[in-house]
Amino acid sequence: MDGALRIVLFSVVFLVSQIHCQEAILHISGDSTDRDYCIVYNQSWTPLSETLDNATQYPLVNLTSTVLCNASGVSPDVVKGKAVVVLRGDCNFSQKALVAQSLGATTLLIASDQVMVTPSANASEYAKVKIPLALMRHRDFLEAQQVFGEEMQVKLYAPPYAKIDPSIAVILLIAMVTVVLGGLWSGACEKDRLNSGTAGRGGGESKADSGELSLYSPLKVVIFVAMMCGMLVLMYFFYNILVYVIIAIFCLASASALFSCLDAVMDKMGCGTLSFSVRNWNFSVRSIVLAAVCITIAVIWGVYRNEDRWIWILQDLLGIAFCLNFMKTISLSNFKICVILLTLLLVYDVFFVFITPFFTKNGVSIMVQVALGPDASGEKTQGNMVEIPAEPQAPTEKLPVVMRVPRFSAWAQNLCVMQFSILGYGDIIIPGLLVAYCSRFDVWVNSPKRIYFVSSCIAYYVGMILTFAVMLLSGMGQPALLYLVPFTLITSAVLAACRGEMRTFWAGTTYEVLDSSREPLLPEGRTVHAVDGERC
Known part of the structure; x- marks a missing residue:
């Protein structure tokens, strides 16, 4: 009985110590292979799933020809129900997310050639965005294109890690x-x-x-x-x-x-x-x-x-x-x-x-x-x-x-x-x-x-x-x-x-x-x- 109580106590401490980091994983899969890449996100936007199995899979649309500061030149039929990847530009993250959301996209990935910092916005902007947003390395996306071509399926998830490592x-x-x-x-x-x-x-x-x-x-x-x-x-x-x-x-x-x-x-x-x-x-x-x-x-x-x-x-x-x-x-x-x-x-x-x-x-x-x-x-x-x-x-x-x-x-x-x-x-x-x-x-x-x-x-x-x-x-x-x-x-x-x-x-x-x-x-x-x- 005493041993069981100790195990339960340790389990409670372990679970309580589970915390979320601001780094997450982008899982890209193709016909016969898959790879994981680093992404940086902010839980104040839409939170990500904690496991790969529970994450929703979406087709990825390449929109790196634009920074998506506005909807001009992008057809809603192309991105509706899909994840999109765009380049980092002069407009802020919330503006990009609202544009992608209005077009019907389910996830927004921002390919960055700069140092990736936790994406943030004004407190009032977070509630307006209903889709996940994350930054990824531009070179990672280029590598993924070489491996998978244009037919990519993606999942985003953020596994919690134990503070007691x-x-x-x-x-x-x-x-x-x-x-x-x-x-x-x-x-x-x-x-x-x-x-x-x-x-x-x-x-x-x-x-x-x-x-x-x-x-x-x-x-x-x-x-x-x-x-x-x-x-x-x-x-x-x-x-x-x-x-x-x-x-x-x-x-x-x-x-x-x-x-x-x-x-x-x-x-x-x-x-x-x-x-x-x-x-x-x-x-x-x-x-x-x-x-x-x-x-x-x-x-x-x-x-x-x-x-x-x-x-x-x-x-x-x-x-x-x-x-x-x-x-x-x-x-x-x-x-x-x-x-x-x-x-x-x-x-x-x-x-x-x-x-x-x-x-x-x-x-x-x-x-x-x-x-x-x-x-x-x-x-x-x-x-x-x-x-x-x-x-x-x-x-x-x-x-x-x-x-x-x-x-x-x-x-x-x-x-x-x-x-x-x-x-x-x-x-x-x-x-x-x-x-x-x-x-x-x-x-x-x-x-x-x-x-x-x-x-x-x-x-x-x-x-x-x-x-x-x-x-x-x-x-x-x-x-x-x-x-x-x-x-x-x-x-x-x-x-x-x-x-x-x-x-x-x-x-x-x-x-x-x-x-x-x-x-x-x-x-x-x-x-x-x-x-x-x-x-x-």
Whole structure:
């Protein structure tokens, strides 16, 4: 009974969240084939059917030789009971619709060579028009003529899409898997160091044998965040130049990260390495093959990075590897550093999302402008108005700093312009560094059932759910760190306090670093092996 109630409740929420977009579908059919094209309409005119089966089919009459600002030269017998397509002209949409309606037409399509915006009119004009009206691309109509000739049957329908799109679940899954794997990887590396007796060499901000880098200095954390702010501002003002630098860096860094991840998987699987020597240089066959695969994937992404239909798969793959490698390579030495870093980045995220729109000319936040590119049209449109290019546009470069998943339910939108749900790498990496610290702390204190790691992962999951909930309710993007940072920090702190381990959790590793010698200082009278059970 309880399960049935939950299903009913979810169904009600899902149905209530069904909304209509201003993009719709023009279904054209002929003798043996059919195709779908993007159209833009306004529900204030005659609403369209929600499904193809319920839509009424009409023959299409080609009147692109006129703009139909008046009825001169058009015989009512030619258009009566049919859909007509005309060119966009100087007269307004309502005038065209009233003329088509007076001639007996059932539907009016306006072929446009200009940017297609939601067709609107004075409020008093809507009630006068009784037939559907929509804009389509002129080039789409020319293509349809080549495919179907003059004998075309058309249906217009506007499928509603769910505000709660399944792509959000995919984004959430990607984020959770990345954070969990990154934390487990970091904890496993820490356990290996302890078992090998090298923990004493990895306590400061120095690279250990595994290539990891530990941050211990609050000042350097502040400098790091300040550099991030400066880089973001530079990207805002010099986007067209720096975007190519970031793309090149991403290709190199993601290929290296993917190699590191796949190499670790091979080691876990126990795959052996076949080596050979050339002039005293040793080469591993496995490393060569992995390097070739990773470089190939990065190059393919670099070449086809603007192909929206499928390249997002490679970008997400490289992004996951990048985040995992970052979480494994950069480690925070104690909870104090975690608090400083995450708090500063929370302020950074909120400021550049919510505050900067008051200072920019177009009212778009610097964070959104940089993440989505200079023509972030999805964020610039007002209310229910949309803008769809009528002609092919040169692709605009976007920073590879987000996970992207197409919105599965927005069929009409994707037909017009590909729509994506996105999540920034920082929303995975920043809380992930805290999760990784909790995983290492579990190793240090030998905590049962990885309680710190599991608790931080649950807190991250709840924070992500709240982020998406607020985003859906508000209808605007949210700085995810605003929810993730408090949930993860507070959960970790409360757990440490309840277990009586707050002091050791705050201080982290017992090793301190002297700036002069870079040697670890051990507690008085202890050795490296003597403190093995007191790594907190």
